[in-house]
Amino acid sequence: MQGSKTPHLGTIAMTGIAAFVLTSLFAQFLRSDLNWARVPNSFYLIGPYGEMVQAGYVAMSVALILLAVGGYVALSAPARSAAPALLFVAGGAALTVTAMAHTDVMGRPPTLQGYVHGIAAQTAFLSTTVAMMLQAWRLRGDPNWRRWFKPAFSYAAVCFLLMWVQAFWRELPRGASQKLLIVLIAGWLMLAAYRLYRGPDSMRPL
Incomplete structure (x- = not known):
């Protein structure tokens, strides 16, 4: 599979990531009733256009699973590890649960579904x-x-750090800070999918 299927996995993964980004972006403009800077992405999963946003989440879930497979088979046997693959699959499954379980709405009593949504999103x-x-x-x-290690790891580490900043710095605008983090994570994933598509040694532009 190595060297033959990974370009296809990368192509489909890029499509899924793009679908997630575009549906989420469109929702920001279509839902004029929501304040994008204050409202987390979860609120766009319910109400008008919620099914469109849910579809984007599921597309990203599929992309994460494809990246899990592609990232594993693209590396030589000594470099492979099941840990990142399993975590990508877990992230994809959790994202689907996030999309399907509605978040709690302010002013209403908390629900089991809202609790599940929160745990799945985290x-x-x-x-x-x-x-x-x-x-x-x-x-x-x-x-x-090997030459992609430093930029890929540095970028991923920044996303990991910002995730904790966003989680604990409660004074940040919840919507804007979360969406910035989502954009950065989606950017890393898109670059990873692109590298699967092009291969490690290709320097050709998109």
């Missing part, structure tokens, strides 16, 4: 950012991918 963020760092770390062991 799991998706944590699993995916840790998987990004671990996957980047494994690049050191493959001579074909």
